[in-house]
Amino acid sequence: MALPLSYYQNEDVVFLARDLLGKILVTNIGGIITRAIIAETEAYAGEVDKASHAYGGRRTNRTEVMYKSGGVTYVYLCYGMHNMLNIVTGPAGIPHAVLIRGIILEDGVGAARKRTGKNLKKGQLIEGPGNTTKTLGITREHNGLSLNGHELWLEDGGFTAHPVNILASKRIGIDYAGKDALLPYRFRLK
DNA sequence: GCCTGGATCCAT
DNA sequence: TGGATCCAGGCC
Numbered sequence: 001m002a003l004p005l006s007y008y009q010n011e012d013v014v015f016l017a018r019d020l021l022g023k024i025l026v027t028n029i030g031g032i033i034t035r036a037i038i039a040e041t042e043a044y045a046g047e048v049d050k051a052s053h054a055y056g057g058r059r060t061n062r063t064e065v066m067y068k069s070g071g072v073t074y075v076y077l078c079y080g081m082h083n084m085l086n087i088v089t090g091p092a093g094i095p096h097a098v099l100i101r102g103i104i105l106e107d108g109v110g111a112a113r114k115r116t117g118k119n120l121k122k123g124q125l126i127e128g129p130g131n132t133t134k135t136l137g138i139t140r141e142h143n144g145l146s147l148n149g150h151e152l153w154l155e156d157g158g159f160t161a162h163p164v165n166i167l168a169s170k171r172i173g174i175d176y177a178g179k180d181a182l183l184p185y186r187f188r189l190k
Numbered sequence: 191g192c193c194t195g196g197a198t199c200c201a202t
Numbered sequence: 203t204g205g206a207t208c209c210a211g212g213c214c
Contacts, residue, residue: 191213192212192213193213194210194211194213199206200206201204202203
């Protein structure tokens with residue numbers, strides 16, 4: 001069962017970034033199902049967060065999807081080669097997003113091996129947002145998809161991470177964000 | 191229209 | 203530590 005869209009409309013993006021740990025992320029790419037547990041996330045707090053693409057209310061073709069009502073994907077290209085998957089959260093007009101930075105591969109190992117060229121195993125931790133999308137078969141073609149659809153969705157039924165099993169730290173690769181670079185918005189399962 | 195650099199990854 | 207690779211966003 002996919003999580004209801006109402007789940008994503010919580011205004012507290014930092015809460016959601018933590019809560020998404022342990023949830024199951026499922027892709028159906030051309031009929032091939034891949035399932036993985038979310039193991040690492042980062043919160044991007046919309047207009048007030050210097051690290052966010054929507055900082056200062058920036059509204060462009062790329063960021064437009066961030067302003068939608070929570071429960072859609074935001075996928076963009078980074079460094080000319082890596083697709084980055086975000087979950088848009090919050091009510092319409094509030095451009096919050098959660099970056100998925102790491103997963104634990106559960107099902108669809110064969111497809112994941114083919115996509116990555118690596119000898120991946122069930123239960124293996126996949127680190128890094130670029131590696132995450134590559135493993136799951138996500139590209140920019142999956143930008144703006146509803147998480148209520150048939151290609152990409154989340155399920156409960158992984159587990160709910162206990163606070164003592166969550167590591168909070170500052171975010172990666174956003175040194176340009178000044179003070180905001182120090183915010184403890186990165187969450188990992190221990 | 192041009193230029194800069196990036197929410198990365200991997201080999202060196 | 204640097205190269206891959208390309209486009210968004212800022213500035214002219």
